Amino acid sequence: MDGKPELKEELVNYILMKKYGREPADPPVYYNALEKVPKEAFPPGVAGALESYSIGFGREEGIDFLVSLNSLVDKIDSDELKDIIFGMININQVLTKLMKDKKEMEKFPDVCKMYFEQFKANKCLLKDFNAGRNKEQGNLDIDGPSGDVVTRFPPEPNGRLHIGHARAALLNWYFASKGKGKLLVRFDDTNPEKEEEKFERGILEDLNLLGIREYTLSHTSDYFEKIIDLAFFLIDEGKAYTDNTPQEVMRDERGKGIESKCRSTSAEESRRIFKEMIAGKASGYCLRAKIDMSNCNKAMRDPVIFRMNVSPHHRTGDKYKVYPTYDFACPIVDSLEGVTLSLRTNEYRDRNQQYYWFIDNLHLSNRPKIHDFSRLNFENTVLSKRKLKYYVDNGFVSGWSDPRLATVAGIKRLGMSMEVLREYILMQGVSQKTCTISWDKVWAMNKKKMDPVAPRYFCVQQRDVVEVYIQGVSEYVMEVPKHRKNGNLGVKEVFYSNLILLSQEDGKILEESEEFTLMNWGNAIVKKKTVVNGMVTRMEVVLNPEGDFKQTKNKISWVSKRGSVIVELAEYGNLMNDEDTEDLSMKFNKDSVRREYWYAESAVANIKEGEVIQFERNGFYYCDGFLVFNLLPFTKQKRTSN
Numbered sequence: 001m002d003g004k005p006e007l008k009e010e011l012v013n014y015i016l017m018k019k020y021g022r023e024p025a026d027p028p029v030y031y032n033a034l035e036k037v038p039k040e041a042f043p044p045g046v047a048g049a050l051e052s053y054s055i056g057f058g059r060e061e062g063i064d065f066l067v068s069l070n071s072l073v074d075k076i077d078s079d080e081l082k083d084i085i086f087g088m089i090n091i092n093q094v095l096t097k098l099m100k101d102k103k104e105m106e107k108f109p110d111v112c113k114m115y116f117e118q119f120k121a122n123k124c125l126l127k128d129f130n131a132g133r134n135k136e137q138g139n140l141d142i143d144g145p146s147g148d149v150v151t152r153f154p155p156e157p158n159g160r161l162h163i164g165h166a167r168a169a170l171l172n173w174y175f176a177s178k179g180k181g182k183l184l185v186r187f188d189d190t191n192p193e194k195e196e197e198k199f200e201r202g203i204l205e206d207l208n209l210l211g212i213r214e215y216t217l218s219h220t221s222d223y224f225e226k227i228i229d230l231a232f233f234l235i236d237e238g239k240a241y242t243d244n245t246p247q248e249v250m251r252d253e254r255g256k257g258i259e260s261k262c263r264s265t266s267a268e269e270s271r272r273i274f275k276e277m278i279a280g281k282a283s284g285y286c287l288r289a290k291i292d293m294s295n296c297n298k299a300m301r302d303p304v305i306f307r308m309n310v311s312p313h314h315r316t317g318d319k320y321k322v323y324p325t326y327d328f329a330c331p332i333v334d335s336l337e338g339v340t341l342s343l344r345t346n347e348y349r350d351r352n353q354q355y356y357w358f359i360d361n362l363h364l365s366n367r368p369k370i371h372d373f374s375r376l377n378f379e380n381t382v383l384s385k386r387k388l389k390y391y392v393d394n395g396f397v398s399g400w401s402d403p404r405l406a407t408v409a410g411i412k413r414l415g416m417s418m419e420v421l422r423e424y425i426l427m428q429g430v431s432q433k434t435c436t437i438s439w440d441k442v443w444a445m446n447k448k449k450m451d452p453v454a455p456r457y458f459c460v461q462q463r464d465v466v467e468v469y470i471q472g473v474s475e476y477v478m479e480v481p482k483h484r485k486n487g488n489l490g491v492k493e494v495f496y497s498n499l500i501l502l503s504q505e506d507g508k509i510l511e512e513s514e515e516f517t518l519m520n521w522g523n524a525i526v527k528k529k530t531v532v533n534g535m536v537t538r539m540e541v542v543l544n545p546e547g548d549f550k551q552t553k554n555k556i557s558w559v560s561k562r563g564s565v566i567v568e569l570a571e572y573g574n575l576m577n578d579e580d581t582e583d584l585s586m587k588f589n590k591d592s593v594r595r596e597y598w599y600a601e602s603a604v605a606n607i608k609e610g611e612v613i614q615f616e617r618n619g620f621y622y623c624d625g626f627l628v629f630n631l632l633p634f635t636k637q638k639r640t641s642n
Contacts, residue, residue, distance in 0.1 A: 012087035014129045015122060020080055032452070033084050041078035053088055058213045062094040063104060070108040086118035090126075093177050101180075140174065140429050145340040145369045149181035152339050154188045154220075154330065157199040157314075159392075160400035160407045161206040164345075164383045167376045167425050171343050173212045174426055183215040184337055188330070190220055190323045192313040202400065206408040209418050218337065220329050221315050227324045227332055228278070230362050231287060231306055235274060239291075239361055240305065241265045242273040244284045254301045259293045263302070277308050280321035289328070291357060299351045303327055331355045335364040346372040346432050373430040378437050380574045381406045390584050391575065403572040403630055404592050414572065415612050415622030415632035420446045443634040450612050450620055450632070455482035455489050457607075458519070458557040459567060459600040459615045466507035467561065468539045470524070473498040475562065480520050492603035494520060495560040501599050506556050507536035515547055516554040519616065523547025557617050563602035569621065570595050571631040600627075 012033055016022035022036065034050060049068045057065065069085075076082055089095045089111075098104050105112050119126075151172040155165060176183035185207065189195050207213070220227075234240035243250070243262040253260060265273075276282035287306035295301060305328035310321050324332075334342055342355075352370050359367050375383075382388060388405055391397050401409035412418065424442050475498070479491040500518075507529075510516055515525045521543075528540040549555070570593060577589040600615070604627065607613060611623045612632070619636040621629035 011091050011129060012084060015083050015087055015125055016080065018125055018128075019083065033087075034081075037078065037081050037084065041076075041081050043072060043075035046072045046076065046081075050085070050088075057092060057094045059094060059098070062092070062098055063107065066095065066098060066108040066111050070110050073110050073114045076114075082114060082118055083122065086115055086122065089115055090119075093174075097177060140426070142175075142371050142430055144175065144371065147340070149175050149178065150184065150338050150340045151176045151181065151343060152184040152186055152334060152337065153215075154186045155203050156188045156191070156194075156326075157196060157203060158191070158194040159199060159385050159389055160202045160409055162383050162385070162388065162408070163378065163381070163406045163411065164376050166206075166210060166408055166421065167373075167428070168343065168345065169207060169210060169212055170422055170425050171373065171430060173210075173215075175341060175343070176215075183212070184339065185212075185215045185217050186333065186337070187217075187219045187221075188326055189313070189315060190326060190329055192309055192311040192323065195314055197314045202409070209408055209412055211418060211422055218333075219315060220324075220333055221313065223329070223333050223336060224316070224320055224324075226336065227329055228322070230332060231274065231324070231328075232271065233362065234289060234305075235267050235270045235287075237361070238267055240270065240287055240289050242270045242277070242282075242285050243288050244286075250304075254293075254298060257293050257301060260288070260302065263290065263293075274306070274322075277306070277322050278320075280308065280310050283308060287322075289358070291354070297350055297353055299327075299354045300357070303354060327351055327354060328358060331358045331368075332362065332364065334368050335359055335366040338366060339368045340366075342368040342370045343430070344370060344372055345375050346434070347375065348372070371430065372432055374432050374434040376425070376428065376437065377434065378406065378439055380576075381439075382575050387576075387584060391588065394585075396585075396588050397575075403570075403624075404575045413622060413624055414630055415446070415450070415620060416442075417446055417449050420449050440634060443632065446632065447620065447635050451614075452486055453483075453489070454612050454614045454620055455492070455607075456484070456614050456616050457492070457601055457604050458559055459569075459598040459604070459618060460501050460503040460506075460557065460559050462566065462597045462599055464504035464535055465599060466502045466504055466536045466539060468500050468502050468507075468541055468558070470498045470500065471527070471540065471542045473543065492601075492606075495563040495602055496521065497560045497562050499561045500558045501561050501564065502539070502556060502558055504536060506554075507539060509554060510539070510556070514554070515544060515552055516556055517547075517549040517552045519555055519557050521558075523549060523552060559599045559601050561599075564599045565602060565605050565627060567598050567600045567604060567627045567629055568595055569598055569615075569618075569629050569631065570624070571636070572633075 016033060022033070049065070049072055052065055052068065054061070073085070089099065099112060099115055153169045153172045155161065161169065173183050175181065187200055231240060241262060242265060243260050245253070245260050245262060250260065270287075273282050273285055274287055277285050277287070285308065286304045288302045289305050291300045291302055293301050303325070305325055306322050307325065308321055309323050312318050313320060349372050355370065356367070377383070383406060388407070392400055397404055400407055401413055403410050403413045411421070420442070424445060473496065476496050477493050478496060480494045481487055482489040482492050510526050510529065512526050512529050515523055517523050523544045524541040525544050526539060526541050529536060530538040573592045574589055575592055576587045579586055581587060607623045609623050609625055612620060613623065614620050617637055620632040622632060624630045
């Protein structure tokens with residue numbers, strides 16, 4: 001099994017640079033590369049079909065895209081346009097998978113013909129591109145099983161997915177999506193005290209955010225009866241026994257390799273007690289596998305495989321009073337569900353031997369191949385579900401999607417592109433080397449993604465705002481591009497009036513008689529500036545239509561007082577402070593969020609939740625609700641002259 005995730009910003013650029021001498025296009029590359037193709041190269045309908053393209057296609061969306069393109073591609077004469085379309089398909093895993101699906105290919109034969117012709121024509125370039133990819137990119141080459149791969153992602157429904165879970169989910173999705181593989185999403189619902197149905201819904205929402213939409217869903221509880229039968233089989237084989245040793249004593253004995261006093265319990269007696277456990281009548285007992293108490297691998301020292309728990313289960317109610325441990329249930333259900341590749345973090349490495357002991361001693365025919373990978377650790381990031389749950393349950397944060405949490409839903413509300421997150425995680429590969437990653441690079445990639453597509457707006461801080469009177473100006477409204485370098489984002493309406501608002505900081509840097517530039521308007525000259533106790537309270541200016549903005553030192557953002565709206569700007573920091581304490585309440589960073597109120601131009605009221613914008617000379621923001629915006633990390637701009 002081989003392959004690495006293509007860096008989407010590179011492949012299309014590489015082909016166009018090598019074949020046509022094009023300068024690299026800014027992201028999204030495929031979009032901006034299309035902009036450079038002469039309009040006469042587009043046959044009727046092709047541009048419209050390509051506008052529906054998305055890196056995040058689901059299978060059905062991908063089919064619809066290829067079908068819409070099919071009747072048009074044979075009319076394309078431009079080799080450059082063909083190469084861009086080839087690149088758009090090649091960097092999209094859903095589309096490349098459809099290109100190899102013999103059943104689906106019949107729906108878009110002309111697209112397939114064009115694609116494979118361009119693939120052949122670009123074969124040498126693809127080889128060179130793959131050979132020269134960024135050395136920082138992790139390796140996704142593993143010694144995997146032959147044939148169609150079946151992977152599984154088994155989250156426990158006791159919270160939302162965090163960044164660490166996202167890596168496991170995406171790696172399983174990646175390997176399953178190669179060829180004709182399959183991904184199983186299986187809820188490990190074996191602890192009724194901590195698990196809830198709402199978390200299942202939340203986890204599925206998180207997977208959808210990550211672009212993981214094609215999978216087979218199941219639950220470990222679907223197999224409870226079979227797992228209980230296999231436990232009885234181990235008892236009858238003399239390979240499991242019931243034990244009522246106190247938990248602390250058992251832990252100490254396992255650590256020292258001391259056999260339990262219950263280890264010699266007969267199969268008949270263990271069977272009887274296990275039946276009582278199933279009926280909820282053997283409190284204090286557990287069922288242990290009888291493996292090897294002298295094994296240097298402590299995971300092999302008679303692990304617990306069933307415990308009593310009378311708490312109602314969110315799916316099965318009061319039907320069961322015993323529940324299998326994850327270590328016992330996982331290899332069984334993996335085998336029964338046809339998993340061929342079991343991807344696990346290397347914290348489970350000591351338990352791999354135990355995993356195969358259960359497979360072999362239960363005579364399960366399907367023996368999945370295990371591949372370990374390291375955990376994904378980020379600087380100043382809390383990934384302990386126990387700690388996250390504490391802060392959620394005790395009201396320190398607003399919920400599992402709070403932007404201070406490194407959950408998928410939380411970082412989405414910080415403005416992280418799920419496409420960037422997906423690409424960055426896959427770039428780390430399946431290395432077994434544990435390392436701590438800085439967020440800086442991830443957010444830098446995210447900014448690069450957002451910069452060309454984020455609409456621009458103005459805002460000024462409400463505190464100590466400066467009122468500026470402009471001589472000889474009547475009120476009017478004019479349409480202005482939302483992005484000076486991306487006309488496809490459309491226009492916004494801007495109010496112009498004789499009373500505008502500037503920030504106190506900008507008011508202070510402007511001097512009387514100075515000519516400066518009002519961004520999106522023109523040059524103006526300061527006629528009068530009123531300062532009281534060191535604070536600017538009022539200014540009077542006059543427009544200078546003949547002025548040259550290239551000659552001014554200060555370019556100032558502004559908001560018309562009439563029509564302005566008040567927005568809440570939030571900046572989130574680290575969840576925990578640096579105090580040396582185990583008390584989680586004391587570890588909570590009380591300064592982890594800062595909120596300010598700013599005046600913004602009227603068009604901001606049209607921004608929808610989930611959109612990312614830039615408040616110019618301020619930073620990039622995620623719209624978290626009506627007139628509420630969260631600052632994207634590492635995008636805060638210094639408010640100096642520019």
